[in-house]
Amino acid sequence: MSLYHETAALLSGPSSHQGGSVRSRVFGNKELKSPPAQVYALALESCKWSPVLKEVIEAAQLLQEERKLTPALAVLLVHDHLVARGGIALPQTHGLRAAVERHKARLASELTRARIRRRCATLEDLRALVEADARAAAGGPAHPRWIRVNALKSSVDEQLATTFAGFRVVATVQDVIICGGRRRRCTEAYKSGKIILQDKASCFPACLLDPRVEEDGDVGGFGKKRKIYAFEKDRNRAKTLDKMVKQAGSERVTVISHGQDFMKVDPAAAAYKKVGALLLDPSCSGSGIVGRDDLMEFCMPEDPFGGAGGGAGAKKGGGEKKGGKKEAVTSKGGKNDRKRKRGEEEESKEKPVMVDDDGATTVLSSEKDLTARIEALASFQLSLLLHAFSFPAAKKITYSTCSVHAGENEHVVVKALASEIAKKRGWRILAREKQVTGMREWPVRGLVEDCEGDKEVAEGCIRTYRDDGRGVMGFFVAGFVRSGEEDGVVGGEDDGGPFVRDADGIIVRDENGIPTLKATGKKAVEEEEEEEEEEEEEETANGQGNDDEGPYIRDANGLIVRDANGMPTLKKRKTNNATDEDDDAWGGFDD
Numbered sequence: 001m002s003l004y005h006e007t008a009a010l011l012s013g014p015s016s017h018q019g020g021s022v023r024s025r026v027f028g029n030k031e032l033k034s035p036p037a038q039v040y041a042l043a044l045e046s047c048k049w050s051p052v053l054k055e056v057i058e059a060a061q062l063l064q065e066e067r068k069l070t071p072a073l074a075v076l077l078v079h080d081h082l083v084a085r086g087g088i089a090l091p092q093t094h095g096l097r098a099a100v101e102r103h104k105a106r107l108a109s110e111l112t113r114a115r116i117r118r119r120c121a122t123l124e125d126l127r128a129l130v131e132a133d134a135r136a137a138a139g140g141p142a143h144p145r146w147i148r149v150n151a152l153k154s155s156v157d158e159q160l161a162t163t164f165a166g167f168r169v170v171a172t173v174q175d176v177i178i179c180g181g182r183r184r185r186c187t188e189a190y191k192s193g194k195i196i197l198q199d200k201a202s203c204f205p206a207c208l209l210d211p212r213v214e215e216d217g218d219v220g221g222f223g224k225k226r227k228i229y230a231f232e233k234d235r236n237r238a239k240t241l242d243k244m245v246k247q248a249g250s251e252r253v254t255v256i257s258h259g260q261d262f263m264k265v266d267p268a269a270a271a272y273k274k275v276g277a278l279l280l281d282p283s284c285s286g287s288g289i290v291g292r293d294d295l296m297e298f299c300m301p302e303d304p305f306g307g308a309g310g311g312a313g314a315k316k317g318g319g320e321k322k323g324g325k326k327e328a329v330t331s332k333g334g335k336n337d338r339k340r341k342r343g344e345e346e347e348s349k350e351k352p353v354m355v356d357d358d359g360a361t362t363v364l365s366s367e368k369d370l371t372a373r374i375e376a377l378a379s380f381q382l383s384l385l386l387h388a389f390s391f392p393a394a395k396k397i398t399y400s401t402c403s404v405h406a407g408e409n410e411h412v413v414v415k416a417l418a419s420e421i422a423k424k425r426g427w428r429i430l431a432r433e434k435q436v437t438g439m440r441e442w443p444v445r446g447l448v449e450d451c452e453g454d455k456e457v458a459e460g461c462i463r464t465y466r467d468d469g470r471g472v473m474g475f476f477v478a479g480f481v482r483s484g485e486e487d488g489v490v491g492g493e494d495d496g497g498p499f500v501r502d503a504d505g506i507i508v509r510d511e512n513g514i515p516t517l518k519a520t521g522k523k524a525v526e527e528e529e530e531e532e533e534e535e536e537e538e539e540t541a542n543g544q545g546n547d548d549e550g551p552y553i554r555d556a557n558g559l560i561v562r563d564a565n566g567m568p569t570l571k572k573r574k575t576n577n578a579t580d581e582d583d584d585a586w587g588g589f590d591d
């Protein structure tokens, strides 16, 4: 079955009445032959455009002319023909493609009419309006598109004076409206990496981590010689990460380990000996994600023959006339639909499906299934967090999820704090009063009852809810800190780090910008130079760069080859395994 038939069946056939988001219907359907991501993209975009396309198809009388097209198929094909950049994804000679392209002049002029009726000057303006309508249809309080200004390439002032010149400041999230006409400038700023589209809540972890080069060393810092090490187990996602890092202009300081399981990263490896801050944003249930498609309706054109309403797999129930007024046929809601729904629900064996934020699906037959899935995720999340706790120089960690379940949030935090390693290494919650201003002031905090009544822990946790009027997705973040004295690391969050500071906590520097070490009272210059040399050695040793596959030998599938003890082998010196602390073990690695 083609992509178009499968998507039509999904949007208008029996499964369309099961409720749930388009996402869960697509990713939960194990019978799909077409790639789920393609089906999802086509379904989602077509749903967004379907109110416009319904008008276009009806006015162009496409269904009267092309009897092989069903209303659902017509929407999908006309969507790709008129608005998708690549056109219809079928050979030119394919019957379905020809059935639409035969009418291209009429379809184009009806699209122009639909655009003018909506007072949009260009197709780009119409796109912006369709997006805005889709967001509004997602229901609940306004959910604006958040834009983060990339401080590596621009500044808020510059963006306000350029990309957003002419925008006005509004007092509340609900006052935010979409200004379609400004889209072009936004696109330019986006393409150049000056702005990044990112939900406000998902910026919280980096903000809470607040890495300082002098105190926190690697991972978070981006000073001259500091590094950010990023681990992404999924190779496709790692490619996206790579792209985003380059677009953000951070490639010089970011080392991405493509396909690397963080659990298998050796915290004692020389490369990570200065890692002071870790941002842990692991896979989760994704229950806080604003499902733009949760309430999305698929509007189908009137079926002129009153028959089948949706291509292969679709049942009867096309448009119906009531008192001469046409009704939109949607995948939910209509009276006919409701009648059908009862019978089909009984027939169908499909169950609700939970789709994690990385696409894993779990069929939920009962409440128990949900509990079991959350427990499984929580156990994996806790393992990752405890692994992060073991990095020798780490003094700050943030843990975040886009889940609203306490099981993945407060419970993980509480268990992590009670762990052996937390006690041994002195990890504690980053208390609210020690957090950076914006995070400290955020009003929504963790749930005390889910922190075993510990108010300090609950206050240290930051939550957001997608329906609380703040315009953000559901999110959770907590920070952990330690002084480092427990295992002999000098300096720490309590004593303000290794350098002498003034009464305002600012590091005191000489005229050359060199800080003074508390421990010795001497300028830190020698140590810094020494560190730089070491880092240069490490970089050579690691063959760092975004495109290489790291220092270890990999198999044909790109997986790191390990010995019986799980130790990887360095590429140059096959006899040394990666736990060798001697820097020499890294020497001479040149590819």
Ligand SMILES: C[S@@+](CC[C@H](N)C(=O)[O-])C[C@H]1O[C@@H](n2cnc3c(N)ncnc32)[C@H](O)[C@@H]1O
Binding pocket: 202, 231, 232, 233, 234, 237, 260, 261, 262, 263, 281, 282, 283, 284, 357, 358
């Ligand atoms: C919530 S997403 C991260 C999203 C990312 N921080 C962002 O803002 O776009 C979680 C990611 O962790 C990755 N992941 C899960 N387990 C992992 C592991 N053991 N090691 C490395 N990456 C892992 C998943 O592939 C997924 O891409």
